[in-house]
Amino acid sequence: MELNRIGMVHSPYQSLQQIPRQGFFSEEESVIEIDEAYAPALEHVEEHEWLTVLYWAHLAERDRLVTTPPSGTRSCGVFACRAPHRPNPLSLCTVKLLRREGRRLFVQHLDALDGSAVIDIKPYVDAVGLACREKDGV
Numbered sequence: 001m002e003l004n005r006i007g008m009v010h011s012p013y014q015s016l017q018q019i020p021r022q023g024f025f026s027e028e029e030s031v032i033e034i035d036e037a038y039a040p041a042l043e044h045v046e047e048h049e050w051l052t053v054l055y056w057a058h059l060a061e062r063d064r065l066v067t068t069p070p071s072g073t074r075s076c077g078v079f080a081c082r083a084p085h086r087p088n089p090l091s092l093c094t095v096k097l098l099r100r101e102g103r104r105l106f107v108q109h110l111d112a113l114d115g116s117a118v119i120d121i122k123p124y125v126d127a128v129g130l131a132c133r134e135k136d137g138v
Contacts, residue, residue: 006041007034007103007118009055014114030095030110032118034103046100050124053093053110056117060089091116094124 011030032053034042045051064085068075078086095107105121 003056003119005035005056005117006038006120007032009033009110009112009114009116009118011110011112011114011116013112026111027108028110029098030107030112032105032107032110032121034105034118036103039103042100042103042105045105045121045123046097048123049097051095051097051105051107052122052124053095053107053112053118054120054122055091055093055112056119057084057089057091057113058116059113061085062087062089090119 009030009032012028062085064078064083065087066075066077067081067083067085069081069083072081084091091112093109093111095110098106098108100106
């Protein structure tokens with residue numbers, strides 16, 4: 001298996017303690033800077049208000065398999081919660097796209113540490129919206 005970094009996160013979060021538990025708990029603005037080689041992949045991205053960002057949580061503990069979520073009172077396996085510490089620290093976050101300036105996407109609600117590698121970006125579509133688009137042939 002091989003993953004390629006497509007860009008980097010520039011966020012106000014310099015330490016794990018600063019990151020909000022969920023991106024929606026913060027209105028902070030972050031920037032996703034796409035590497036030059038992947039710039040053509042941004043064509044028409046600004047037509048979407050919401051994006052799903054997949055990034056690598058590079059400081060996560062990869063040997064932790066059980067944890068107690070911040071809102072929980074009992075421990076559970078990392079596959080049963082959204083804990084950042086997991087065998088493969090891929091993180092997924094839905095962000096609001098504020099604007100695009102060239103290869104830079106200015107977003108809100110990103111819960112990534114500054115310097116995190118971006119793995120992929122996709123337009124966010126909820127299940128109802130997706131079903132309607134498929135019905136209409138979009």
